[in-house]
Amino acid sequence: MTTDFVGALRAHSRQYHDQHPLHVRMNAGECDPRQIRGWVANRFYYQENIPRKDAAILANCPDPAVRRRWVRRITDHDGTGPGEGGIEAWLRLGEAAGLTREELLDHRHLVPSARFAVDAYVGFARTRPWVEAVASSLTELFAPDLMAERLAAFEKHYTWIDPQGLAYFRARLEQAPRDSEHALEVVTTHCRDAASQALAVRALSFKCDVLWSLMDAIDRAYPS
Numbered sequence: 656m657t658t659d660f661v662g663a664l665r666a667h668s669r670q671y672h673d674q675h676p677l678h679v680r681m682n683a684g685e686c687d688p689r690q691i692r693g694w695v696a697n698r699f700y701y702q703e704n705i706p707r708k709d710a711a712i713l714a715n716c717p718d719p720a721v722r723r724r725w726v727r728r729i730t731d732h733d734g735t736g737p738g739e740g741g742i743e744a745w746l747r748l749g750e751a752a753g754l755t756r757e758e759l760l761d762h763r764h765l766v767p768s769a770r771f772a773v774d775a776y777v778g779f780a781r782t783r784p785w786v787e788a789v790a791s792s793l794t795e796l797f798a799p800d801l802m803a804e805r806l807a808a809f810e811k812h813y814t815w816i817d818p819q820g821l822a823y824f825r826a827r828l829e830q831a832p833r834d835s836e837h838a839l840e841v842v843t844t845h846c847r848d849a850a851s852q853a854l855a856v857r858a859l860s861f862k863c864d865v866l867w868s869l870m871d872a873i874d875r876a877y878p879s
């Protein structure tokens with residue numbers, strides 16, 4: 656039963672946003688600087704909100720052992736001091752791509768439907784049972800392959816971006832497998848019957864929709 660359940664979760668790789676036309680064009684080297692900058696600026700809103708989403712999971716989770724491991728995600732993104740962490744690394748990616756910090760932080764490029772998609776993810780974590788919110792993070796099972804592909808594509812096609820700006824993706828290559836392994840452990844431990852397993856699968860499907868909608872929003876805002 657657990658094997659079927661894990662299989663059903665893993666099968667969502669087919670709905671993952673690596674297949675989105677914008678990612679396909681990006682990784683083929685077909686985006687122009689305006690489109691790359693638009694993606695970086697809009698994705699920044701996702702990055703900013705990941706720790707708020709994880710704080711909502713912590714707030715709803717009654718298990719100290721889970722919280723002790725989950726809290727690491729917040730420091731991965733926020734760092735333990737100024738100038739550290741994933742959000743800072745994304746700001747440096749923006750600078751390497753020719754965007755100022757200010758224009759990322761003040762959301763001047765953020766389009767309404769990108770905001771809407773990200774807010775839906777945070778709202779899901781705040782309002783749904785915490786195990787479902789954990790299940791929704793399992794897109795990270797599929798992220799490392801996309802990160803590796805993106806790193807290679809950026810180094811090859813977008814040489815106008817300083818490669819030091821790509822440090823965020825290198826860090827995620829290690830963080831994402833660790834995080835998704837923990838999330839999978841939590842979900843398989845807590846979802847023992849068909850009903851709870853179906854809810855976990857639905858949560859992951861919802862998250863695939865969030866990521867796909869975010870890419871749709873960016874693609875529409877910066878047409879070729």
Ligand SMILES: O=C(O)c1cc(C(=O)O)c2c(n1)C(=O)C(=O)c1cc(C(=O)O)[nH]c1-2
Nearest residue numbers: 705791792793794795796797798801827866
């Ligand atoms: O660039 C990407 O394609 C991508 C995808 C995902 C994902 O699959 O949810 C995350 C990230 N990046 C990411 O950088 C990240 O920190 C992250 C956290 C989470 C999550 O749901 O908790 N997903 C992702």
